[in-house]
Amino acid sequence: MEDVAIIGVGLHPFGRFPGKSAFDMGADAVRAALHDAGVTWNDIQIAFGGSIEASNSDAIVNRVGLTGVPFHNVNNGCATAATALSMTANAIRYGQADIGIAVGMDKHPAGAFTGDPEELALPKWYAESGYYLTTLFFAMKINRYMHEFDIAPRTLAKVAAKNYRNGSLNPNAFRRKPLTEDQILESPMLNYPLTQYMYCAPDEGAAAAILCRADRAHEFTPTPIYLRASALKTRRLGAFEVHSPSMPVERIDGPTVDASRAAYEMAGVGPEDVDVAQIQDTEAGAEVIHMAENGFCKDGEQNLLLETGATEITGSIPINTDGGLIANGEPVGASGLRQVYELVNQLRGTAGDRQVPNDPRVGYAQLYGAPGVSGVSILTR
Amino acid sequence: MTQVPFAEGLFTWPADEPRLIGSRCPDCGVTTFPAQSSCPGCPSEKMDEVLLERRGTLWTFTTQEFRPKAPYKGPEDPDTDWQPYGVGYVDLGNAIRVESRLTESDPAKLHIGMEMELRIVPFGTDEEGNELVNFAFAPVQSDN
Numbered sequence: 001m002e003d004v005a006i007i008g009v010g011l012h013p014f015g016r017f018p019g020k021s022a023f024d025m026g027a028d029a030v031r032a033a034l035h036d037a038g039v040t041w042n043d044i045q046i047a048f049g050g051s052i053e054a055s056n057s058d059a060i061v062n063r064v065g066l067t068g069v070p071f072h073n074v075n076n077g078c079a080t081a082a083t084a085l086s087m088t089a090n091a092i093r094y095g096q097a098d099i100g101i102a103v104g105m106d107k108h109p110a111g112a113f114t115g116d117p118e119e120l121a122l123p124k125w126y127a128e129s130g131y132y133l134t135t136l137f138f139a140m141k142i143n144r145y146m147h148e149f150d151i152a153p154r155t156l157a158k159v160a161a162k163n164y165r166n167g168s169l170n171p172n173a174f175r176r177k178p179l180t181e182d183q184i185l186e187s188p189m190l191n192y193p194l195t196q197y198m199y200c201a202p203d204e205g206a207a208a209a210i211l212c213r214a215d216r217a218h219e220f221t222p223t224p225i226y227l228r229a230s231a232l233k234t235r236r237l238g239a240f241e242v243h244s245p246s247m248p249v250e251r252i253d254g255p256t257v258d259a260s261r262a263a264y265e266m267a268g269v270g271p272e273d274v275d276v277a278q279i280q281d282t283e284a285g286a287e288v289i290h291m292a293e294n295g296f297c298k299d300g301e302q303n304l305l306l307e308t309g310a311t312e313i314t315g316s317i318p319i320n321t322d323g324g325l326i327a328n329g330e331p332v333g334a335s336g337l338r339q340v341y342e343l344v345n346q347l348r349g350t351a352g353d354r355q356v357p358n359d360p361r362v363g364y365a366q367l368y369g370a371p372g373v374s375g376v377s378i379l380t381r
Numbered sequence: 382m383t384q385v386p387f388a389e390g391l392f393t394w395p396a397d398e399p400r401l402i403g404s405r406c407p408d409c410g411v412t413t414f415p416a417q418s419s420c421p422g423c424p425s426e427k428m429d430e431v432l433l434e435r436r437g438t439l440w441t442f443t444t445q446e447f448r449p450k451a452p453y454k455g456p457e458d459p460d461t462d463w464q465p466y467g468v469g470y471v472d473l474g475n476a477i478r479v480e481s482r483l484t485e486s487d488p489a490k491l492h493i494g495m496e497m498e499l500r501i502v503p504f505g506t507d508e509e510g511n512e513l514v515n516f517a518f519a520p521v522q523s524d525n
Contacts, residue, residue: 111450123415125388128454129504129515130445131480136468139443147441147493192444192488237411237422246403246414246479248422249472 003214004089005224006379007099008037009341014205014328015174016110022054022333025206026105027063029334033101033208037220041065044210045097050074050084050104051333057105074333078280078369079232080104081207081336085377086230088211099212106331108202113370120371122243134282134370135199137242139191142285144240146193149300151288153193157181158306159284160198163320166313167327169353174203174329184284198284203329207337209344223348225363228378229266233258235372242370255374256280256293256366263364263376264295271295274378275360276346277317278339280368281324291319294366294376318356321346336375339365347381387504387515391415393432394514399501400435401516403477404428412477434473435499436521442469442483442491456505456513471497471518484519496521 010032012025026049034040041064049057049071058071076083081104088102112135117127126132145151161181167173179197187196217224235241238252264270271294279294281287288302296317297305305311311319322328322342325335343363345351363379386392392399404416407429411422414433419426446465448457457463467483469491484500485491497518504515 112447116452123388124452125391127449127452129387130449130453130455130466130482131468132453133445133449136443136445140441140468140470143443144441144493189444189446191446192442194443244480246412246477247470248411249475249478 001093002095004092004227005212005214005217006209006227006340006344007212007217007220007224008033008039008210009344010034010036010208011172011338011341012206013172014331014334014338015203017204022051022105022107022204022206023060023063025107025204026057026060026103029105029206029208030060030064030101030103033210037210039099039210039220042067043099044069044101046088046091046100047071048074048084048087048100048102050076050080050102051106052080053106053108054333057103057333060103060105077371077373078332079336079367079373079375080333082230082365082367082375082377083232085209085336085340086232086375089227089230092211092213098216099210101208101210102337103206103208104334104337105206106333107204108331110201113202120243122245126245131245132243134242135191135194138283138286139194141240142289143193145285145289150303151300152303153185154181155288155303155306156193156198156284157184159281159287160184160326162312163281163324163326166321166354167323170322170327173323173327174201175327194283194285200282200325201329203331205329205331205334205338207334207341209337209340223381225344225347226380228269228380229263230375230377231259231262231266232373232375233262239372241372254293255372256290256368256376259374259376260294260366263378267378267380269362269378273362274317274364275362276321276343276356277319277364278322278324278342279319279366281320281326282330282369284326286368287319287324290366290368294364313354313356321351321354321356332369336365336367339367340377340379343379347379383511384514385507385511387513392501392516394501398435399499400432401479401499403431403433405431414477414479433477433479437471437473437497439491439493439495439497440470440472440478441493442467442488444468444486444488454505456503467491469518482515482517484517490520
């Protein structure tokens with residue numbers, strides 16, 4: 001099996017862009033990634049395009065070139081971008097192509113995600129009765145977690161404040177204004193114990209990564225970044241998951257724990273080796289829980305880690321250096337590739353004001369969301 | 382006025398002591414709510430109907446402070462009387478943990494581990510003017 005390297009990344013800023021379609025944002029991200037890699041669209045031998053709202057992301061080939069490239073549309077819930085990345089990597093690993101592209105794009109209306117529950121094989125009454133909101137799940141998961149492990153509400157505010165602060169250093173971020181912990185705690189309660197400024201917002205944006213057989217990577221770039229692992233897991237019976245009308249009382253680990261373990265094993269590294277991580281912060285509580293689920297701390301240690309700044313850009317385990325979902329919002333199809341864009345820049349040493357010091361070598365990305373799916377990628381220099 | 386369940390097959394109605402209607406796998410014992418026709422825990426394609434316990438303990442909870450977008454069809458008047466509602470998971474015996482609206486929406490009056498009981502509560506009206514009813518769990522001490 002071939003090793004896989006990332007030779008180029010591109011990103012369309014995240015935010016709201018009235019009048020600009022998801023396809024146009026996707027095409028911009030593709031052009032930026034092609035430019036970064038020093039290749040043209042004619043060099044792309046396989047493509048995977050992720051989107052939730054744009055049912056046919058393949059339509060971007062009308063913008064960037066009708067070359068006959070095999071283009072695969074990917075829609076896999078909140079792990080859509082990680083899935084597109086993973087499938088592109090696998091196509092190269094198994095010799096289907098030397099150079100491929102993963103692109104993600106989305107354009108969501110403002111406000112919390114909802115929709116037709118039957119698309120997720122859930123009954124109509126579930127939405128009509130007021131359960132079909134991902135925000136409810138995240139609030140109930142962190143409320144239970146705070147109860148079990150004594151996490152302080154201020155720890156949630158510290159997570160959000162850090163991500164806004166990092167977002168203020170990121171010209172591509174959606175929310176670029178730093179907020180104090182008190183402003184976050186005092187903003188309107190949306191779902192107890194989570195306030196408005198603890199949540200990310202569904203928004204718009206696109207990102208792309210160009211992957212290549214590792215043994216050819218130096219033809220294109222002096223600093224290839226290697227994709228050492230990409231793991232995808234869905235929920236098992238007993239995990240506490242989004243949109244669950246019921247579950248067994250006996251609880252087991254969720255898909256993030258499963259995907260994380262698989263990815264560490266694939267990459268031959270452990271959480272202690274990770275120098276910079278981008279993890280799913282749908283809201284501040286998700287980042288707190290995912291710190292433990294991805295192995296960066298034990299349950300309950302988050303109060304101290306946030307207190308001492310361990311997850312800051314200059315800390316021992318920098319998390320969401322680009323501001324995460326809280327500052328960037330969540331165009332679902334693009335979100336995981338935004339994480340990869342940030343990690344590639346961090347590992348190349350080109351992250352500017354957000355650069356993690358001491359020459360980071362190992363980067364980690366995790367996505368989680370509806371309908372109970374997680375994708376983890378590990379990158380190294 | 383006739384009280385009509387908001388959705389079919391969720392709870393016994395009319396009933397003095399209504400129960401949620403779930404299903405249990407005869408092969409591996411996994412219980413689900415609502416009832417489903419195949420087991421999420423094993424390959425079994427047969428599930429038996431089971432009535433769930435009326436009382437349980439609150440495992441976690443939150444509040445819904447903003448009005449959900451469509452297709453939400455809650456009982457509140459869209460223009461005037463939006464009121465937050467509580468949502469939680471209630472452990473019913475050792476069999477199952479069920480997600481439910483709560484009759485209480487003040488987080489200060491809810492705590493993990495408190496005893497809860499099933500209620501059937503008004504939930505708007507249908508097109509014919511019948512009163513709709515839906516399931517919710519209430520803190521037990523609030524009745525006393």
